[in-house]
Amino acid sequence: MARYLAARILQGLVTLLAVSVVVFVLSRLSGDPLTLIMDPMSTKADLARELARLGLDRSYPEQYAIFLLNALHGDFGQSIFFKRGAFEVFLEKLPATLELGGTAMAVSILIAIPVGVLSAVHQGGWFDRIARLAALTGQSAPVFWIGLVLILLFSVTLGWLPTAGRGSWRNLVLPAITLGWYGNAFLMRITRSAMLDVLDTDYVKLARLEGLAERRVIWKHAFKNAATSIVTTLGLMSISLVTGAVVTETVFAWPGVGRLTVDAIFQRDFPVVQAAVILIAVMVVAVNLAVDVVYAWIDPRVRFG
Amino acid sequence: MAGSEVTRPLLEVENLRVELATRSGLVHAVDGVSFHLEAGETLGIVGESGCGKTMTALALQRMLPRPGGRIAGGAIRLGGEDLLAKSEAEMRDIRGRDMAMILQDPMSSLNPVMSIGAQVAEPIRAHQRPTRDGLHAAVLRMLDAVRIPSPAARAGDYPHQMSGGMRQRVVGAIALSCRPRLLIADEPTTALDVTIQAQYLALLKDLQRDTGVAMILITHDFGIVAKMCDRVAVMYAGRIVETADVRTLFDRPAHPYTRALLEALPSMEQRSARLMVIDGQPPDLRAPPSGCRFAPRCTLATTACLAEYPAATTLSPGHVAHCIRAGAP
Ligand SMILES: Nc1ncnc2c1ncn2[C@@H]1O[C@H](COP(=O)(O)OP(=O)(O)O)[C@@H](O)[C@H]1O
Ligand SMILES: [Mg+2]
Numbered sequence: 001m002a003r004y005l006a007a008r009i010l011q012g013l014v015t016l017l018a019v020s021v022v023v024f025v026l027s028r029l030s031g032d033p034l035t036l037i038m039d040p041m042s043t044k045a046d047l048a049r050e051l052a053r054l055g056l057d058r059s060y061p062e063q064y065a066i067f068l069l070n071a072l073h074g075d076f077g078q079s080i081f082f083k084r085g086a087f088e089v090f091l092e093k094l095p096a097t098l099e100l101g102g103t104a105m106a107v108s109i110l111i112a113i114p115v116g117v118l119s120a121v122h123q124g125g126w127f128d129r130i131a132r133l134a135a136l137t138g139q140s141a142p143v144f145w146i147g148l149v150l151i152l153l154f155s156v157t158l159g160w161l162p163t164a165g166r167g168s169w170r171n172l173v174l175p176a177i178t179l180g181w182y183g184n185a186f187l188m189r190i191t192r193s194a195m196l197d198v199l200d201t202d203y204v205k206l207a208r209l210e211g212l213a214e215r216r217v218i219w220k221h222a223f224k225n226a227a228t229s230i231v232t233t234l235g236l237m238s239i240s241l242v243t244g245a246v247v248t249e250t251v252f253a254w255p256g257v258g259r260l261t262v263d264a265i266f267q268r269d270f271p272v273v274q275a276a277v278i279l280i281a282v283m284v285v286a287v288n289l290a291v292d293v294v295y296a297w298i299d300p301r302v303r304f305g
Numbered sequence: 306m307a308g309s310e311v312t313r314p315l316l317e318v319e320n321l322r323v324e325l326a327t328r329s330g331l332v333h334a335v336d337g338v339s340f341h342l343e344a345g346e347t348l349g350i351v352g353e354s355g356c357g358k359t360m361t362a363l364a365l366q367r368m369l370p371r372p373g374g375r376i377a378g379g380a381i382r383l384g385g386e387d388l389l390a391k392s393e394a395e396m397r398d399i400r401g402r403d404m405a406m407i408l409q410d411p412m413s414s415l416n417p418v419m420s421i422g423a424q425v426a427e428p429i430r431a432h433q434r435p436t437r438d439g440l441h442a443a444v445l446r447m448l449d450a451v452r453i454p455s456p457a458a459r460a461g462d463y464p465h466q467m468s469g470g471m472r473q474r475v476v477g478a479i480a481l482s483c484r485p486r487l488l489i490a491d492e493p494t495t496a497l498d499v500t501i502q503a504q505y506l507a508l509l510k511d512l513q514r515d516t517g518v519a520m521i522l523i524t525h526d527f528g529i530v531a532k533m534c535d536r537v538a539v540m541y542a543g544r545i546v547e548t549a550d551v552r553t554l555f556d557r558p559a560h561p562y563t564r565a566l567l568e569a570l571p572s573m574e575q576r577s578a579r580l581m582v583i584d585g586q587p588p589d590l591r592a593p594p595s596g597c598r599f600a601p602r603c604t605l606a607t608t609a610c611l612a613e614y615p616a617a618t619t620l621s622p623g624h625v626a627h628c629i630r631a632g633a634p
Contacts, residue, residue, distance in 0.1 A: 216427075
């Protein structure tokens, strides 16, 4: 167990290191930020002074080392647009995204998992057919399209819910549905197929031959085994939530880190882009680490392996 | 009524028929099987693979594969009670409590994410409403009964930490945990090493002596039959072709199929070469031949064998064969 976790943590750290390198290289490749900051009338001497102040006159490895060291201290530099610490800017927008992502994830778990289980148990029945059809639309429709359709229907046509912004729960409904849609479909399909596999095993057959109640066979014996695949899926979903959040927050003008990142890219606000990409990566790695812990907790073969 | 129950067998199966609806057609997996079992007795069901042994066993528990499997006819009575008239809820009470099963492959029979102690506890919890302490004690008693060394220490182990032989013992503990009257063991040692096989069979025999459970032992190994069974039913293509007590069957096999099986019996050293070899293939159970089903492979077959299914010939009390030549000199 300890070795398993140590390996997972190491893997996460390597991932983050790789992300930091990519972010650093991209930020240095994609044009000179000074052209944005500097007054067009400034002299060569001004430029050199500013380069030195920002450390841009040093070698790339040196620059990277400083960048990494600072990042570890939560220092991603000053936001060019906000004129404040990029980390601080990111943290300000984080609660909105956690609220949206957490709601989407919770709704997915509460809906997709039971639906997937029921679909598998009643394989081929009417419930299964409807659920699979719904999952199919969920997986084939792009996130922004779902968002726009929902806005058209519930905001523009029916006028029930606001089109944009953050505030009451009414603001949360449409973006959460939009963001959760794809993951919901994905999770439902994975749950269903994992349950179908498990329901076909000898140990489930034996549980029924022991005269156990069907409810116990399904949840205690079958579902707990299917849960290993489901939990892994939750890790993957956390990644799709990130990409989904960028689109959803843009469509619904949701003031979270997804939209912040998009805006920062267009404003060439590199410190914010760097902070956002790295901190989002940290969150994804953390979620996946949590998934690995839950996985080990469910499956004794991992725990004692 | 009370008087007749005393003499009544524990299990009576009459003209049982099982159909499996598959994509390629309706499989008549069991096609008119009758046998009975006395309390405490061991009946061997022997036959080549695919002849309907497992489907017979599952039909007794009303646990045929779903969707597609169904009991198409016949009667099953356990302790005089008609099992085909029971509701699904009533069957759930009977399964695990009155009859239990051991499946073929111990590597897949146990739940990988539940400790073995918890798995042995499942049927007890389902059927007996035990107290916490009582349940714990019962689990340890069962693990001890199947000779799992230091049960208290092993109860928290998971299946992947145990060998196949040990796992099959746990399956045995699960099966016998509610003291059933009937145990159905479907090739319980086929997946085990030869030395472990012998140990396991000896264990089953001891458990049977201690609990008085009646046993249906499904196998394709006549060596196991000789060691374990009181009576044998030989199955071919969905039907029982010959029934006798073990001695009689070995000494005076009446059906050519039984004889062929006995001749194909591997010597003790070759026991691990599991398949019995008789020339030809068993018939397709989607469209079984109307006459004797073994006729196409039988060296003694005549045109008369193809006309209709041979009626039962009683050769001696309890020795019945379905062959037109049975009893003829
Ligand atoms: N799940 C299933 N679906 C359809 N047909 C099956 C299934 N299981 C077994 N059969 C068919 O039923 C017949 C009897 O099988 P089975 O009872 O398993 O034989 P045995 O246990 O004697 O080897 C075989 O012809 C087999 O092909
Ligand atoms: Mg079988």
